[in-house]
Amino acid sequence: MRAGRRAGAAVLPEGAGAEDGPGERRLRIDIEDLNVAYAGRMVVAGAHLIAAAGEITGLVGPNGSGKSTLLRTVYRHLRPVAGRVLLQGTDIRELSPARSARHIAALPQERGEDFELTVREVVAMGRTPYKRAFAGEDAADRDMVARALADVGMANHSACRFTELSGGERQRVLLARAFAQAADVLVLDEPTNHLDIRHQVELLALLRGRRRTTLVSLHDLNAAASVCDRLHVLHEGRVVASGAPRDVLRPALLAEVFGVRAAVVEHPLTGDPLIAFDHREGP
Structure with missing residues (x-):
């Protein structure tokens, strides 16, 4: 057996970049004993977690808890000191960069917001992993780009310059680029940043409707409770709790990890856990 592959591991599909039917090309992410250092400091220590196939898995935790560092390791921006993804x-790490990009699409926090490109050109960058050098777009590429722009409500802005957009509009365009990549796994680092309430709700509904394997970090705990099938709570670089949102988001954990006093009740419209924070007192 090869060192990087577990016994019985499935063979990865090559991936043609097309949307698949329900249940197809849903791949699982396993993070095993991951240690990641950044700027000379161990930021993630011994992390073990699963993003199940076809589910939305959330990472929550205070600022500096290691969420972004862990996600950067999943989409290969950082190399771990120990452990593996x-x-x-x-x-x-056994996959070529192009092969990896066909399977994993990322929306990082470091956005690269000075693209001198049109909105459509930025989204079309998501098709790059499927193209040979100097190859042009084909009909399938154009269809994927158009669909991704429509999904995020930016179809009418396709000819605009990316640099002319608001922060929220840029966020939606970069999310469309990830959708156009048609990868098996989405890795999203704070995807609701800069979005107004309406577009936050639409984005979360869109993620649930796609049912791609998704690993997402969220600051908004109520958003995490409503959209995620499973949560992993990070604190000081370690995973301190894992499970369904209603099992994880308990008042004692919120006090210990986030330093807030809160009650957890049932959302009157959806039945999801709803966190009511006490803004007058500490934990």
Whole structure:
């Protein structure tokens, strides 16, 4: 057996970049004993977690808890000191960059917001992993780009310059680029940043409707409770709790990890856990 692959691991599909039917190309992410250092400091220590196939898995925790660092390791921006990230049983470091990009699409926090490109050109960058050098767009590429722009409500802005957009509009365009990549796994670092309430709600509904394997960090605990199938709570670089949102988001954990006093009740419209914070007192 190869060192980077577990016994019985599934063979990764090559991926043609097209949307698949329900249940197809849903791959699982396993993070095993991950240690990641950044700027000479151990930021993630011994992290072990799962993003199940076809589910939305959330990372929550205070600022500096290691969420972004862990996600950067999943989409290969950082190399771990120890441990590994497995995609359907295969160490992602065994994959070529192009092959990895066909399977994992990322929306990082470091946005690269000075693109001198049109909105459509930015979204079309998501098709790059499927193209040979100097190859032009084909009909399938154009369809994927148009669909991604429509999904995020930016179809009418396709000819605009990316630099002319508001922060929220840029966020939606970069999310469309990730959608156009048609990867098996979405890795999203604070995707609701800069979005108004309406677009936050639409984005979360869109993620649930797609049912791609999704690993997402969120600051908004109520958003995490409503959209995620499973949560992992990070605190000082370690995973301190994992499970369904209603099992994880307890008043004692909120006080210990986030330093807030809160009650957890049932959302009157959805039945999801709803966190009511006490803004007058500490924990």
